[in-house]
Amino acid sequence: MIEIRGLEKYFGALQVLKGIDLDVEKGEVLSVIGASGSGKSTLLYCINGLEPIQKGTVLVDGTDVHAKTTDINKLRQKLGMVFQQWNSFPHLTALENVALAPKIVKGKAKSEARDIAEKQLRHVGLGDKLNVYPNNLSGGQQQRLAIARALAMEPEYMLFDEATSALDPELVGEVLDTMRLLAEEGMTMICVTHEMGFARDVSDRVAYFHQGVMDEIGPPDQIFGDAKSENTRKFLANVR
Amino acid sequence: MFDYNFHWRPVMKSLPDLLEAGLLTLQVAALSMVIGIVIGIVLALIRMHMRGPLYWIATSWVELARNTPALFQLFFFGFGLGAFGLHLSPFLIVLAGLSFNCAGYLAENFRGGFQAVPDTQLRAARSLGMTAWQAYTRIVIPQVFRIVYHPLTNQLVWAVLMSSLGMLVGFRELSGETQFFASRTFRIFEYFAVTAVIYYVIVKFILGVSRLLAMRLFRY
Numbered sequence: 001m002i003e004i005r006g007l008e009k010y011f012g013a014l015q016v017l018k019g020i021d022l023d024v025e026k027g028e029v030l031s032v033i034g035a036s037g038s039g040k041s042t043l044l045y046c047i048n049g050l051e052p053i054q055k056g057t058v059l060v061d062g063t064d065v066h067a068k069t070t071d072i073n074k075l076r077q078k079l080g081m082v083f084q085q086w087n088s089f090p091h092l093t094a095l096e097n098v099a100l101a102p103k104i105v106k107g108k109a110k111s112e113a114r115d116i117a118e119k120q121l122r123h124v125g126l127g128d129k130l131n132v133y134p135n136n137l138s139g140g141q142q143q144r145l146a147i148a149r150a151l152a153m154e155p156e157y158m159l160f161d162e163a164t165s166a167l168d169p170e171l172v173g174e175v176l177d178t179m180r181l182l183a184e185e186g187m188t189m190i191c192v193t194h195e196m197g198f199a200r201d202v203s204d205r206v207a208y209f210h211q212g213v214m215d216e217i218g219p220p221d222q223i224f225g226d227a228k229s230e231n232t233r234k235f236l237a238n239v240r
Numbered sequence: 241m242f243d244y245n246f247h248w249r250p251v252m253k254s255l256p257d258l259l260e261a262g263l264l265t266l267q268v269a270a271l272s273m274v275i276g277i278v279i280g281i282v283l284a285l286i287r288m289h290m291r292g293p294l295y296w297i298a299t300s301w302v303e304l305a306r307n308t309p310a311l312f313q314l315f316f317f318g319f320g321l322g323a324f325g326l327h328l329s330p331f332l333i334v335l336a337g338l339s340f341n342c343a344g345y346l347a348e349n350f351r352g353g354f355q356a357v358p359d360t361q362l363r364a365a366r367s368l369g370m371t372a373w374q375a376y377t378r379i380v381i382p383q384v385f386r387i388v389y390h391p392l393t394n395q396l397v398w399a400v401l402m403s404s405l406g407m408l409v410g411f412r413e414l415s416g417e418t419q420f421f422a423s424r425t426f427r428i429f430e431y432f433a434v435t436a437v438i439y440y441v442i443v444k445f446i447l448g449v450s451r452l453l454a455m456r457l458f459r460y
Contacts, residue, residue, distance in 0.1 A: 050363055077369040087364035091382045091460055100378060101368035133460040146364075153368060 001025055002047060002157065002190075006056035009042055016042050018212040019056070026156070029189045031199035031220075034209030035235060040192045041084075043209070044159045047190070048079040060157070077105065080150030084162040086142040088134035094121060094145050095130040098152045106153070113152075120148040124178050140171030144178050151182075158182060160191040196239060200224050208232040250425045251434050261417035262438045268334055268406070268413060269399035275335075276342025276399075277392070281381075283347035284354060298347070305344020311405050313337045318409040330411035338399050345398075349391045353384035386458055393450040397443050404439075414438060 002024040009017035016039045024030050032040045045051035047058055049065045049072045058065040063075055089097050098117035102108045108116065121127055124144040126137075134142050143163055150158060160179065164172045176198050183189060183202050193199055199206050200220045207217040208229065216229040227233045251258075286298040305313065314337035317328060328336065357380050365375035404415035412420060414435055422431040 048367060050367060073366075073369045073371055076367060079367075081364075081367040083360060083364060083367075085358075085360055087358075087360045089361065089364070089379055091386065101370065104374055104378065105369040135460055149368065 001059075001061060002188075003059040004043075004047070004056070005059075007043075007046060007053060007058060008055035009039070009046055009051065009053050016212050017046070017053075020214050022207065022214060022217070024157075024188065024190060026188050027186050028205065029183045029187075029191070029203045031203040031206045032190065032192045032209060033194070033196070033199055033206060033235070034215075037211075038209040039212040040209045041161050044081070044161050044190065044192060047159060048076055048081055050081075073105070077153050078156045080153060080155035080158045082143070082146050082150055082158065082160045082163045084166050086139070086146040086166070088137070088142045088145050088149075090134050093131050093133055094126060094137070097134065097145060098149045101149070102152050116152050117148070120152045121145070123151065123181075124148045125174070138171060139167045140174045143167065143171075143175045147175075147178055147182075157188045157190070160189065160193065162192050162194065165194050194239070196224070196236070208235065210235070244429075246430060247427050248430055248434075250421070250427050251430045254421045255434070257421070258414065258417055258435060258438060261412060261414045262442060264412075265400060265403050265414040266442055268331065268338065268411075269396060269403050272335055272338035272342055272399055272403075273392075273396050275339040276346050276395070279339065279343035280346030281350050283343060284350035287347065287351060288354060301340075302344045302347050305341050306348070310337070310341050310402050311408065313341055314405050314409055330406065330409055333409045334403060334406040334411045334413070337405075338403060341402065342395055342399055345395055346388075346392070349388045349395070350384060353387040354380070356387050357383045389450075389454060389458070393447065396446055396450075400442055400446065401439065 002022075004020050004022040007017050007020040008015065016037075020043065032043065034040050042051060046053050047060070047065065049070075053066055060075060060078060063070055065072070065075060089100070092100065095114065095117050098120055099110075099113040102116050103110060103113040118127070118130060121130060124147050126141060126144055126148065129137060129141065129145075134145065137145060147158075147163075163179065164175050167175060172195070176195060179189070179191065179198070180202055191198070191203070203220050205217055206220050206223040208215045208223065208227070208231070210229075210231045216223065216227060216232045218228075223232065224236065227236065283298045283301060286294050287302070290298075314333060317336040317340070318330075318333040321328060361379055361383070362375050365379040366372070370378065403413055406413045407416035407419050410416070418431045418435040422428045425431070
């Protein structure tokens, strides 16, 4: 379970998160929507400790992400992350991209890491691309590669940071399908997304962020059908 | 047209010595490159990430190495340190001078290389639970290495040619050895002509190996 209490985050003088309280249960799929600059991506970076925070706490299964005594590298193994700019490692083949972290972070034997990588690449539909370098993959394939790479660490949570917004429109579907598949398998997911269809169909809850504040959170039916906040309604009217 | 008679025999007789000296040239150049790469990476990282005294030391190093004659740098390690009672062997003078020079040039190459790898690569690596060290050595540096690979080859060639300055501090690498024989036999033209060919072959060898290595290393 992820528990966020009173989270505040500044970039210099600019406050990007203004006291966020949020719980994400095991097995839940939470979509986070909102305009650019509303702090939703920063929230993800604070959850896996890629960004330091100024106030509040983030607990992952009871462990304080930002405590000095926390072994952040160990904790991150629980938290898979997929980025907007997929960030495949260009000097490694698809297989090596996925096998590297299990090998050097988890200390798996080479052959075992390879098996894990192969399994995860098949899982996301890249079973025929094992020895291909990322440069020779499409954006959608690279993003699925990134998902496989995160899954290979056997995370308990997956954080998606606008996983489809850098993709050509015709490639969005394949990545969303992969995310749907994960949701059906019971993965706990936090998806920062601009895909309203995905947010509505796949999520258990949808959170709307507005200027560093979580304006509203609720089941998709309520957010999309009967939003309480004026901001949410305005935002949804504009994106639809 | 001119009445100079070429005498190649003395050169041919000392060819084994020249070739051996050529090997020494290659060794000192290669060794100074290895040292230069390590120091160059450190200088680049300091200049990118630190402020204060270390930054100024690194910056001064780069400025001096790049903007003063390599010969003066060699003289510093020879006669300069000698004036303070620290006498290095000719080999060490050349090694220190070349390493100093290479590190300065390579620091700038590496800085460019590091800046060309997006920060997001580091983030992606860290998000998988890699330590900073693992992320740098497994993800960032291999990519930097490709970017600086050809500049590195150039620098190695440059180090080979620059090591000829060693002759001026009494080091008998290829040029020093050539000078030694030439002044004994007065067949100056012949000796330096043959030595030029040896330098040419060494450089071509380096470029050839570098190209083959690149084909093996960089398949992406």
